Amino acid sequence: MSIEKIFYAQKEFFNSDATISVNFRIINLTKLKKELLKNEYEIYTALHKDLGKSEEDSFVSEFSHCINEINYFIKNLRSLSKPKRVRTSIINFKSKAYIHKKPYGVCLIISCWNYPLYISLMPLIGALASGNTCILKLHTLNPNTNKLIEKIIKEVFEKCYVFTISKDEYEINKLLDLDFDYIFATGNPNFGKLVYEKASKNLIPVTLELGGKNPCIVHSDCEIDTSCKRIIHGKFLNSGQTCLAPDILYVNSKIKDKFIDRMIFYIKDLYSENPLNFKHYSKIINESHFLRLIKIIEDNREEIIFGGEYSKDKLKISPTLIDKEEIIPHEIFGPILQIKYYDILDGLIHSLKCSPPPLALYLFTSNKTIINRFLNIHFGGGCINDTLVHICENNLPFGGIKNSGIGYYHRKYSFDTFTYNKSLLIKSNKIDIKSRYPNNKNYNLKFLKLLLKNK
Known part of the structure; x- marks a missing residue:
């Protein structure tokens, strides 16, 4: 069946009002949860084959979030829809x-490769809970995870409700030419611009989850050991292939020597003396991305203060620290952390304000005045004295701003994203205010200003 036929079948199914029923949505979310739990360990195996993730990392960073998201909507969907x-x-x-929360219709969800289960299913769950139908475009770099997601979707849903695309038989450009009612896409800023441009032709509303060079600032009053552990964990989870990972570290010059020493200590402590063979250290997604990262390492070999080892056979790169003044262009998206130093906070804040807004910003300090100053910098979200973990707080919206994204999702914010507010006023026929009509004697400026409280 062609993608056009599937698209119009979904249009017809949505227009039948089948998805409007809250019971229908809850039943289908429950089916999805059941099928995910049934295939839990197959999912872990697939993620290990695609990204080298351990079962524990797959559970913590992907699987558990999807199950919790479904549980939230099963419990709260009636109140959200009221x-x-x-x-x-x-x-x-x-x-x-009244304000009615109404689904848009047929949604296109475009996934990414670095967290293939999470990035595919989290927006899908929100879209279905909101009453939409969906076409889910999976990224081609995850063949094992894609195969399993397709199997699960086919087991639970009809094509006219949810359909998955995992291969290149349907080009992104052709998909984006269809008149979807909503588009949700995850990728880099250049890809986001392509989606936005295509969507603008039909004025399709979009959510874009993108990325950027996330800064991590370490002030002199930080708790050094705890800060080092949390930065290292946030940076090297999934071998740095995380849109929220710190991309560049700014350390106060007063503590730089001690801080670097402890960073190196905790890299060894968390990922062993031989991270290339460590169970909980992921691989790079493919050879192309691996070679891109190796070029960064070799171009900056003289500035490496730790790491820089790699295995082409395993597609693994050890956690690497680069001490370099000139900023490495573009998002690194790998296990390479650039370190810079600062003396004057004003200059750093000004520089960050003049940079493209990142998806995340991290600040390690207990000084409330400094914290408040950094809140005036544009960024999507972040943490004080930690990294990444704000994404685990499902009562917080997740998303970027401008270059790092448009819109938010997770739980209630997903429901708000995939629905629009329909305003409805119900008037009584028992009372009709005569002064609203132009033939009434009170239809004059003085009385109307009084009535409308316009002073």
Whole structure:
């Protein structure tokens, strides 16, 4: 079946109002959860084959989030879907006003390769909970995980409700030419621009989850050992192939020597003396990305203060620290952390304000004045005295700003993303205010200003 036929079949299915029922949505989310749990260990095996992830890392960073997201919607979907009554003004006496949360229709979700289960299913769960139908475009770099996701989706859903694409038989450009009702895409900023440009032709609303060079600032009053452990964990999880990972580290010059020493100590402590053989240290997704990262290492070999080892056979690169003043261009997206030093905070803050807004910013300090100053920098989200873990707080929205993304998702914010607010006013026929009509004697500026409280 062609993608066009599937698209129009989904349009027809959505227009039948089958997905409007909250019971229908809950039943299908429950089926999805059941199938995910049934295939849990197959999922871990697939993620290990594609990215070298351990079962524990796959559970913590991907599988558990998807199950918890489904549980949230099963528990809260009725209250989220309930129309919200709002106050009305005197000019509409007597009346009632409501905000209805309505699904958009047929959604296109474009996934990415670095967290293939999470990035595919988290927006899908939100879109289905909101009452939409979905076409899910999986990234081609995850053949094992894709095969399993396709199997699960086919087991649970009809094509007219949810359909997955995992190969290149449907080009992204052709998909984006279809008049979807909503597009949710994850990728780099250049890909985001392509999606945005294509969507603009039909004025399709979009959410873009992108990336950027996430700064991590370490002030002189930080707790050094705890800071080092948390930065290293955040940076080298999934071998640095995380859109939220710190990309560049700014360390206060007063503590630089001690801080670097402890960074090296905790890299060895967390990932062993031989990280290339460590169970919980992932591989690079493919040879092309591996060679791109090796070029960064070799171009900066003289500035490497730790690491720099790699295995082409295993597609693994050891955690690497580069001490370099000139900023490495573009997002590194790998296990390479550039370190710079600063003396004057004002100059660093000004520099960050003049840079493209990152997806995340991390600051290690207990000084409330400094914290408040950094809050005035544009970034999507972040942590004080930690890295990455704000994504685990599902009561917080997750998303970027400008270059790092448009829009937010997770739990309630996913529901808000995949629905629009439909305003509805219900007027009574028992009372009709005559002064609204131009033939009434009170239809004059003085009275109207009084009525509308326009002073």
